[in-house]
Amino acid sequence: MTVLVTGGAGYIGSHVVRALGAAGLDCVVVDDLSSGHRQFVPDGVTFVDATILDADVVAKAMVEHEVQAVVHLAGYKYAGVSVQRPLHTYEQNVQGTVAVLQAMQESGVDNIVFSSSAAVYGTPDVDLVTETTPTAPESPYGETKLIGEWLLRDAARASGLHHTSLRYFNVVGSAVPHLYDTSPHNLFPLVIEALLEGRTPRINGADYPTADGTCERDYIHVADLADAHVVAARRLLAGEPVEPVYNLGSGDGVSVRQIMDAVARATGIDFEPEIGERRPGDPARIVASGELASRDLGWTMRHSIDDMVRSAWEARHAHPA
Structure with a gap:
């Protein structure tokens, strides 16, 4: 069986592949x-250098390689920056998803796992988010991910598309040294690059209504996340039932300051982070229950925060600038 992975050359996508x-x-x-x-992209894996906005190219790849399912990860993934670039975010995430669904319809592919986000919840007024928590995104990024879920839902009603959406937030760590997070906006690479360059890492906002004033999130290891995508895809391919949405959550939030402490432990570098202004679009806390995904997708947190930080640090060191 063949699965087409959009965004498969990225940090998360390459782990999924x-x-x-x-x-x-x-x-x-x-x-x-x-x-x-x-x-x-691993040797032996077919690579198509193309934008997902080109539905014809995507459909051609599906037909040529007898694709039976799609894992849709491609998109613009930066919540804070999406506030400054809303039109670009909508183009990549909404128009891009429409194009992928058009390509699937044209080529007869009817299984898709969609990479959504906990950003669809905005700042929820519950301590622990579940799949029934109301959605209220606070950034264009979160809005586009929710629209992506709606697109899958409506396509399913119209054509019988089989689908599920996986909602998650901060994906960190590395499964193997040659795959690592190169994002200029994500917390782990920002902190690691600062330390490597002799700069002091920065916390964006320490006045949130949380225990230590910094944002609290689910931090999940990329290898655990990739495994959940595989199980979801295999269930769809086998015709097994899935829910339309799953939270891949830890059930236990970690603050940015706690991450900084873990970085100090992993690196042996003692530092006191600088405190900067809040980033637009960053909610104070999103922590989700992963119980539903545990039931259906075998979801579990196999790595500790220290594991996540250590693997990220080691992978970055394997690639000196």
Whole structure:
């Protein structure tokens, strides 16, 4: 069986491709390399250098390689920056998803796992988010991810599309040294690069209504996340029932300051982070229950925060600038 992975040359996408391959599934990667890396795609995996906005190219790849399912990860993923770039975010995430669904319809592919986000919840007024928590996104990024879920829902009503959406927030760590997070906006690479350059890491806002004043999130290891995508894809391919939405949550939030402490432990570098202003679009706390995903997708947190930080640090050191 062959799975097409959009964004498969990116940090998360390359881990998903690796996990799919380990599970015995063939992959085709479609990525325009706007943030991904060609060297992240394993040898032997078909790579199509194209934007997902080009539905004809995506459909051609599906037909040529007899694709039976899609894992849709491609998109613009930066909540804070999306506030300054709303039109770009909507183009990549909404128009891009429409194009992928059009390509699937044209080529007869009817299974899709969608990479959504906990950003669809905005700042929830509950301590622990579940799949029934009302959605109220506070950034264009969160809005586009919710619209993506709606697109899948409506396509399913119209054509019988089989789908599920996985909502998660901060994905960190590395499963293997050659795959690592190169984002200029994500917390782990920002902190690691600062330390490598002799700068002091920065916390964006320490006046949130949380225990230590810094944002609290689910931090999940990328390998655990990739495994959940594989199980979801295999269930769809087997015709097994899935829920339309799953939270891949830890059930136990970690603050940015606690992450800084873990970085100090992993690196042996003692530092006191600088405190900066809040970033637009950042909610104070999002922590989700992963019980539903545990029931259906075997979801579990196999890595501790220290594991996550240590693997990220080691992977970055394997690639000196």
